[in-house]
Amino acid sequence: MPIDTSKALAAAPLTGDISWTAEDVQLYHLGIGAGVPATDPGELRYTLESRLHVLPSFATVAGSGAPGVIRALSVPGVDVDLARVLHAGQTLTVHRPIPVEGTARTTSRITAVHDKGGAAVLVLRTDAADSGGPLWTDEAHVHVRGEGGFGGARGPASRLAAPTGEPERIVEHATREDQALLYRLSGDHNPLHADPGFARAAGFARPILHGLCTYGMTLKAVVDTLLGGDVTRVRSYRARFAGIVYPGETLRIRMWRAEGGVRVTVSAVERDEAPVLTDTVVHHA
Structure with missing residues (x-):
């Protein structure tokens, strides 16, 4: 079997x-749609070095290294075709605000x-x-088609009951046709998001947007609309990638306040509200 579960779980941690830099942070923010309108004071928090704040989801690309999905495939015991791999979900816990410039040691394990x-x-x-201690912890959930049925545990239930009542806020965010090409400059060069031939081989009509790009756009919408633009209030953020986004589509982001956090759903407007992110929660101070 291409995935040797025992070997993958016993593998030594990947460290690095x-x-x-500030420029890396700015590029990430531009990649998730910040900077529109360009002179808006709220947007300048994400784009102008003299006012720069770091959206916590930057942690998923910090250092421009391979994203969690790709790192998982480099673990001993994991030997699968990239075309059968999808990012299924992401969680992030922020231990303290991410500095505008920095150096860190990362440790990854299955x-x-x-x-x-x-x-x-x-x-x-x-x-x-x-040097100041823990910065963040994240978990990437990597879905590999055709590799189940080996007799292992299904894992804990992660589905949440759907939010009830009318959302407090609804935000629509139009993605750019070149959104994936811009976002991938932050380090995720998976050809699924740029190469039409690779996308067709993976079962998609054309390249799809990175799930982590939608993830960042959604967190920015929550911070800007319900957290007063204060990125330091975010404590943790989880989402399940329930569907794809094609660059150029419009995201409809619905938000409900909950105890200690915000519940969120995201859908693709042009495809009859097809679900994009579900089981999504932003916990905050």
């Missing part, structure tokens, strides 16, 4: 040093392999710390 029947889901945990 990463660093980033913590679980779930058997979903027709697929396997790898859970890759990454911890980042600098």
Whole structure:
């Protein structure tokens, strides 16, 4: 079997040093649609170096290294075709605000392999710390088609009950036709998001937007509309990638306040509200 569960779980952690600059932060923010309108004071927090704040989801690309999905495929015991791999979900816990410029040590390991029947889901945990201590912890959930049925546990239930009542806020965000080409400059060069031939081989009509791009856009919408633009209020953020986005489509982001956080759903307007992000929660101070 291409995934050797025992070997993957027993593998030594992947460690490395990463660093980033203000320009890396600005590029990431532009890649998730910040800077429109260009002179808006709220947008300048994301684009102008003299006012720069770091949206916590930057952690998923900090250092311009391989994203969690790609790192998971480099773990001993994991030997699968990239065309059968999708990002299924992402969680992020922020231990303190991410500095505009910095250097950190990352440690990544496979913590679980779930058997979903027709697929396997790898859970890759990454911890980042600098000289001041822990910075963030994230988990990438990696869906590998055709690798289930090996007799393993399905894993804990992660579905949440759907939010009830009218959302407090609804935001629509139009993605650019070249959104994926811009976002991939932050380090995720998976050809699924740029190469039409590769996308067709993976079962899609054309290249799709990175799930983590939608993830960042959604967090920005929550911060800007319900958290007063204060990125330091974010404590943790989780989402399940329920569907795809084609660059150029419009995201409809619905938000409900909940105890200690915000519940969110995201859909693609042009495809009859096809679900994009579900089971999504932003916990905040």
